[in-house]
Amino acid sequence: MPAPATPLPTTRERLLDAFAAVVVATGPRSATLEAVAAEAGVSKGGLLYHFATKDALVDALLARAERVVTDDLAAMRAAPEGAAVYYVRTSLAPVDDPLHRAMVAVLRLAQDGDPRAAAGYAAAAESWRALIEEQVGDPALARTLQLVGDGLWGQASTGAVRPALEADLDGVLAVVARLAPPRP
């Protein structure tokens, strides 16, 4: 009785996907219960059966994002290009998979003022910073390189400047790589 390679997503998981997708696409403000339910293809009542309150929806997203961050840290640590280049490069990566979207959605909620999201994001940011510092040695340089990635993310999220950033990405990565050479 072999398990399927990709188990059918439960409605609960689809609702979480939809919540993250709407937050990332149109901002936390537009992520109403009705919009999320519509994105997932259910009614508002159907959503509220799985998540009794909107806070419950946020909590579940935070939990999912925490798992994603753990995985991302492992990938960052193992990246041959080095943690700094990995961090900057992935900061502009398209958010096409639901897991990555969860992480990005948390950041948007944090920017919108949600205190739990802000705390969760701050903890993740500190983990990323510590890993970059571990590889580049100098704390100030590590912080600076992390800020390049953070800037990339923040600017891209406004939308209007994303094309220009994508055009400059290779050049920026070259500057970052010069400052934080890949490990031998």
Next chain:
Amino acid sequence: MPAPATPLPTTRERLLDAFAAVVVATGPRSATLEAVAAEAGVSKGGLLYHFATKDALVDALLARAERVVTDDLAAMRAAPEGAAVYYVRTSLAPVDDPLHRAMVAVLRLAQDGDPRAAAGYAAAAESWRALIEEQVGDPALARTLQLVGDGLWGQASTGAVRPALEADLDGVLAVVARLAPPRP
């Protein structure tokens, strides 16, 4: 009949100050007409006499921010430390004066998804980028340095990490100064 050094701010100007202050302090979401009116010490009806719609309030803020950006570009061009260091340093500066607040408020509105704010901010960002590139020569390095400032702003706006950033600011500025030496 000499003009006073600091003319008494009109109610209209005070309302604009209040709008920017509330947006910066608690986010665009909390900047309701009532909150803005209370901050300015008038009633909602009083506000709506000066700004018939909320969009009119946003438009006036955008116009004010545009003037502030022009002034900032002049200061940035004249800064002895160089445009890049100036840009990064002022990205974390406390927003204690009403004019600077207007600029920051527009950025928050842009992040919140307001298309006019996003367009206005994109134009300003391009002006800043061009000026940094003019001084450092290399476009990729210019973009990278600008992103350090952008990251600083974005991270500080989430609140939770601001103290850590302030502690690292001098180190970050040293890294930036090394990459973009002050002009002779």
Next chain:
DNA sequence: GTCTATAGCTCGATAGAC
């Protein structure tokens, strides 16, 4: 020029049918 009162809308959440 500033106020109160309220209309009209949207949101989150509840109740109850199926």
Next chain:
DNA sequence: GTCTATCGAGCTATAGAC
């Protein structure tokens, strides 16, 4: 487990007194 119907709160905007 999912639906429709509806309530109460909070928001923008209007109407009209002062």
